[in-house]
Amino acid sequence: MTDALDDNFHVFDTTLRDGAQREGINLTVADKLTIARHLDAFGVGFIEGGWPGANPRDTEFFARARAEIDFQHAQLVAFGATRRAGTRAQDDPQVRALLDSGAPVITLVAKSHDRHVELALRTTLEENLEMVRDTVSYLRSQGRRVFVDCEHFFDGYRGNPDYAKQVVSAAHEAGADVVVLCDTNGGMLPAQVQAVVATVLADTGARLGIHAQDDTGCAVANTLAAVDAGATHVQCTANGYGERVGNANLFPVVAALELKYAKTVLPAGALAEMTRVSHAIAEVVNLTPSTHQPYVGVSAFAHKAGLHASAIKVDPDLYQHIDPERVGNTMRMLVSDMAGRASIELKGKELGIDISDDRALVARVVERVKERELEGYTYEAADASFELLLRAEAEGRARRYFRVESWRGIVETRPDGTHANEATVKLWAKGERIVATAEGNGPVNALDRALRVGLERIYPHLAGLELVDYKVRILEGRHGTESTTRVLVSTSDGRGEWATVGVGDNVIAASWEALEDAYTYGLLRAGVEPQE
């Protein structure tokens, strides 16, 4: 059962329907169920799951969502269209499929732009109104709550405001709980949205919602402008996924409502889960989370400028619009060649190494970071490699648990078309020369296994480490230089994760370097004494 939040204001999520239109997203039913669980736990009021009947995947989703998910906060919503012209709602198989989905709430999309009625729907303006009335009434008579999405509302309103408002009134009078004004083409700006919503609200008396697309880069602001004008239902998608540029992003919209409007729209404690939920959904749709997304991006509270870094020591609140903990994010100090001494000192403290007394050391570290970043390294995303660098400078020499003599990787096609990956490493550890060979499902995996095979007898601790993420970036060579490859590796020991970086003239060489740092850091972290 749901413990639906106050019905006076709706947070309506359409990630699974409109969000799935984003270029590059392709959701399985299992993906949709996972996302629905995240959204329900986060506490949105409504989850639009798809268009049952329009494709078998969505039909299956509704059947499984009802059977498998015990919704705590959200109500499940089925999306569909008004009945076809010249028929009756109760005879339309598409309308039937909406009822068959078992969803307690149905969103009907209706045309509200006169030219779309004539050119795309190819029916009369009056018949379109009748389609709205008939379909809404029928679904209401079947016990469903109905919302109506007025497609292309704002564009239609510009050319023919009377007709656009007639569609709103038809839906409202037929029993729709909310009539949603959609900026389907996304061309609106906040001032326009605010003016139109206010007028339509005054003229029709319908409860209004807003559905904004981000084509002008103003979807979040347009959504808030509609709320300012009296809309009490906001349609959004997680991370702003959606067709073309995308939809209004759920996370900055709810954060603005909770933190800037002081309006409770989520269950207690939900906002502090926002960063995690955003990243989890990105993971499921298999898109890299946007590093620069408001509130939840890893860069959203990252400070780079030397100017700021020195002042942040005085009072972090002077330099952040909110406390990042409120949305589950954290402040980060970035290490980069733009950073001055203050950043390096703060970063040292973050890592538990106080170097602020040793000015010469700080200067050496700044210098070393500059050199390495010129070569293509980045320490902003590779804390463990930075810590190794910092310790090497502080201790006068790098910690080494092993020394590599050489390595070799071979990739070849087998006669059956599959691939063989084999790697050999030759190394020294604790005074012993080790030669190890291993196969893997790729050349980097083979190298990783060969390194472990060779070292695990001497450092049994390595058996507990796992590579959890692997990223490759080709750094374009400009001005006649060759391109280089940068690899970032994340490794886990079950208690924590760390990231390391490697740079090389090819992906294998770069990966090898990141792996060396990853294992060195893992052993350091475990308190193992270095012994080449």
Added chain:
Amino acid sequence: MTDALDDNFHVFDTTLRDGAQREGINLTVADKLTIARHLDAFGVGFIEGGWPGANPRDTEFFARARAEIDFQHAQLVAFGATRRAGTRAQDDPQVRALLDSGAPVITLVAKSHDRHVELALRTTLEENLEMVRDTVSYLRSQGRRVFVDCEHFFDGYRGNPDYAKQVVSAAHEAGADVVVLCDTNGGMLPAQVQAVVATVLADTGARLGIHAQDDTGCAVANTLAAVDAGATHVQCTANGYGERVGNANLFPVVAALELKYAKTVLPAGALAEMTRVSHAIAEVVNLTPSTHQPYVGVSAFAHKAGLHASAIKVDPDLYQHIDPERVGNTMRMLVSDMAGRASIELKGKELGIDISDDRALVARVVERVKERELEGYTYEAADASFELLLRAEAEGRARRYFRVESWRGIVETRPDGTHANEATVKLWAKGERIVATAEGNGPVNALDRALRVGLERIYPHLAGLELVDYKVRILEGRHGTESTTRVLVSTSDGRGEWATVGVGDNVIAASWEALEDAYTYGLLRAGVEPQE
């Protein structure tokens, strides 16, 4: 010499100063000069180049920009701070460096939030006002135009509006041409910005500008809200680069002003270059252009939904808020497993292959695309691979210019620490068996060269092809499956570019597949007859 646009409205770009604070950006002097040329050609009125004196790179930039760039539209701006407390502006070396930069315009950053004055600057409120007056007057006396950035203005205004306005008045009365209200922490929403700008304008009479950060996802809307309230100077960065989440994005701001406000803020013809300029700057800063950026992203006018695709045949203007040609972008139909028949047909037409009469063929192509996308392929970004797939289905068999028997790649460390990359391919072409070996700067490059070495004698046309871009994506394995690797390759023959995709269990295998498609397509495009 500049042909400065109407001075009544300023488009002020700070990509080179504030934009460079973005995590992951690290600009050389050469990069900054290249970006300045792009921005000048695009037609912004002012280019803030950096902080001369604060770091040697920026000092060098100003010297070289004056010597090497013949600005057509923009004026060069140096950024710096008001003089230190308790000194005189003419004695402050930092102020001296601003004059020495030779920039005709200087932006001074001034504190306008009382707590920042006390806690970060550690001086009195009155001395801060005197620092503003003294520095502005002195620079004016030296013949420079002065803009003043009131840092943390909106946060300061909330706590102490009188003091914040005193700073504006001090700058204005001392001779600053524009006083820029900065939302430095980025926490504002448009309605707040509009109200504050309107009040400050009425109370001080100063010419006002706006500098918005994007921490609420509203920087573009905040900028436009300030313009609505009377600001006549907008500070932006290309692609919204900037610290934390970023700054107000130059491109949607100028597009909104030109297309939605019908306000001329760029030279004639500039807007149609916007997509190219955005991508070129991303290239220079070495960040992948955001595919979902408003107006200029490759997805910004891409249509995926079957629903839309069928209606777009009727009238594209019904489904786009502007004609993409106006900003130099193009409408695209996406091929994906969500696409229905209509999308595939339109895509065929785009490629010059009319398949709309053959319903069975269209169904087979839809089916094949679905299968391949499940395996990890993506045709949205790989038109050439899609065309090969489409032709294979239409012609009953794939075009083949060669058949691969096997290939092998070896990567190893040399004794001197450098890497050797060697590849061998065994293939058949025109009835001949070919064995070729080549070295390269990486394993993929070695394979590419071996393939060319083997085939160029038989297909001399291949000598003119060049790999121009190479992207690797690890597709995370979920639900217990192994991860797979997807590679996208762009190839050029000097007249055009095409993109191909390969998927495999490792990066080399995936690259190999994308290369095979790339060369097959290159030969097809050149009109070479297939002969295995």
